[in-house]
Amino acid sequence: MKETNSGRKQYKTEHHSRGMMKSLMVVSGWILCAAAFVAGGLTVLGISGKYNLKQQTMSYAASAGMPVRTITVTAGAEEEREKDQMADQNREYRYNYNExxxxxxxxxxxxxxxxxxxxxxxxxxxxxxxxxxxxxxxxxxxxxxxxxxxxxxxxxxxxxxxxxxxxxxxxxxxxxxxxxxxxxxxxxxxxxxxxxxxxxxxxxxxxxxxxxxxxxxxxxxxxxxxxxxxxxxxxxxxxxxxxxxxxxxxxxxxxxxxxxxxxxxxxxxxxxxxxxxxxxxxxxxxxxxxxxxxxxxxxxxxxxxxxxxxxxxxxxxxxxxxxxxxxxxxxxxxxxxxxxxxxxxxxxxxxxxxxxxxxxxxxxxxxxxxxxxx
CATH class of the missing domain: 3.40.630.190 (LCP protein)
Structure with missing residues (x-):
């Protein structure tokens, strides 16, 4: 009789443990889904934000005019001598705006x-x-x-x-x-x-x-x-x-x-x-x-x-x-x-x-x- 009760008790304990484990797995699954949803939402928001900021740059270019995309800087003769002993004052340096x-x-x-x-x-x-x-x-x-x-x-x-x-x-x-x-x-x-x-x-x-x-x-x-x-x-x-x-x-x-x-x-x-x-x-x-x-x-x-x-x-x-x-x-x-x-x-x-x-x-x-x- 004791063995039977002990067996039932053990069964209930194991059954309860399996039930708790199943519940934890379900809850964990929902947490992971929620985390994935939030992460996905943040990703979507991030993509949208990047697009919006890029559009602002383009809109600025259309309405106000972008800063000159390429700038040519002509170095003076003295500057050239200091840099590389060249006296060509018509030497040009070109820069592109980082869009x-x-x-x-x-x-x-x-x-x-x-x-x-x-x-x-x-x-x-x-x-x-x-x-x-x-x-x-x-x-x-x-x-x-x-x-x-x-x-x-x-x-x-x-x-x-x-x-x-x-x-x-x-x-x-x-x-x-x-x-x-x-x-x-x-x-x-x-x-x-x-x-x-x-x-x-x-x-x-x-x-x-x-x-x-x-x-x-x-x-x-x-x-x-x-x-x-x-x-x-x-x-x-x-x-x-x-x-x-x-x-x-x-x-x-x-x-x-x-x-x-x-x-x-x-x-x-x-x-x-x-x-x-x-x-x-x-x-x-x-x-x-x-x-x-x-x-x-x-x-x-x-x-x-x-x-x-x-x-x-x-x-x-x-x-x-x-x-x-x-x-x-x-x-x-x-x-x-x-x-x-x-x-x-x-x-x-x-x-x-x-x-x-x-x-x-x-x-x-x-x-x-x-x-x-x-």
Whole structure:
């Protein structure tokens, strides 16, 4: 009798185990199917995003005109002698525009005050071009000095074009509605500054969103480039300190400047460049482990951000950017010289003038490739 009961018990145990195993296999099957569905969905979104970005390049070419596809540069006699002792000043170098490159404009917006003498849509106090090159699998970051003097289109309160003036590039944003219109105006000004390169999308974020982003990614570690003060002008970070930035400290690090000091925007721009470089590097590393990180970041700042980059485009960019090389060497500064407000002739505001020759060379280096010699 004991043996019979023992046999029944063993049978029930084995039967139960087989039932559990079967259930686990079914659940596992559904999980695998769901994972495959999600992966397939991400793949489809990625393909769609790639197609959309390519179409934008083609549309830009049709409407605004692409930058010259092939550029011929004639080297001077002295340059030739330095290079290879040749004095033929008619020697030509040919460059082709890289039509596979993707360029995005990031704008950090200060909406608390209007630029003096201009509209009240806010200011683009931080401007960065983010460049993805699939040919060499690199990411480049090009900070743009907000005081860069360039052509700015002036619009009245009804949005009617009035004229074009030379002013700081950051004020172009203010002539729009503080949203998409402002972003489109800013893109055009930056594109013109860079000799008409296509810009495939934009992200404009109010500086008040910085705390949410840094907290979501667990903060950023860096060495403070300068003393940083909060809104009460109390020093909260000391120059040279190794600090862990999150929350309000991160916000003040990229925002603080002494407006009474000459050329103070330059020091803040250095901190912004350092912060954004560290941010990109950390997000890139986190995205390798979790492809949804960029979406989570955008969701955390969506009420303070404006973008024309779609979900499928983000999916594609996330998929490719994780394997791209990015380091401080890929942060490329636009050369030029700054003039303080006291020195400027008309505006009384700080001004930055790019070195046109150096800027042209930068554009050739980043956005063009040497033509194959035949």
């Amino acid at each position: 596979d490159i993707l360029t995005f404009l990031f704008m950090g917006i200060d909406g608390e005050g209007a630029a003096e003498g201009y509209a009240d849509g806010g200011r683009a106090d931080a401007l960065f071009l983010f460049v993805l090159n699939p040919h060499d699998e690199t990411m480049s970051l090009i900070p743009i000095n907000r005081d860069t003097m360039t052509e700015v289109d002036v619009y009245d309160a009804q949005g009617n074009y009035k004229n074009t003036v030379t002013a700081q590039v950051c004020v172009q944003y203010g002539f729009g509605d503080g949203g998409r219109e402002s972003c489109e105006y800013q893109i055009e000004a930056v594109s013109n500054l860079f000799y008409g390169i296509p810009i495939h999308g934009y992200l404009a974020v109010d500086t008040g969103a910085v705390p949410a982003v840094t907290e979501l990614i667990g903060g950023i570690d860096l060495r403070a480039l300068a003393d940083v003060r909060n809104g009460d002008r109390e020093v909260i970070l000391r120059q040279g300190e190794l600090v862990h930035l999150d929350g309000d400290q991160a916000c003040w690090y990229v925002r603080d400047r002494d407006s009474s000091a000459e050329l103070s925007a330059g020091g803040r721009a250095d901190r912004q460049r350092q912060f954004v470089t560290a941010l990109i590097d950390k997000v890139r590393r986190m995205t390798k482990e979790d492809l949804t990180v960029p979406i989570k970041i955008y969701n955390s700042i969506s009420d303070r951000a404006v973008t024309d980059i779609t979900v499928d485009e983000v999916t594609y960019l996330t998929a490719i950017a994780g394997g791209y090389h990015f380091s401080e060497s890929r942060v490329i500064t636009v050369p030029g010289r700054s003039i303080s407000g006291e020195e400027s002739r008309d505006s009384g505001l700080d001004e930055f003038y790019v070195d046109e020759t150096a800027l042209y060379e930068l554009i050739l280096d980043v956005f063009y490739e040497p033509a194959d010699e035949k």
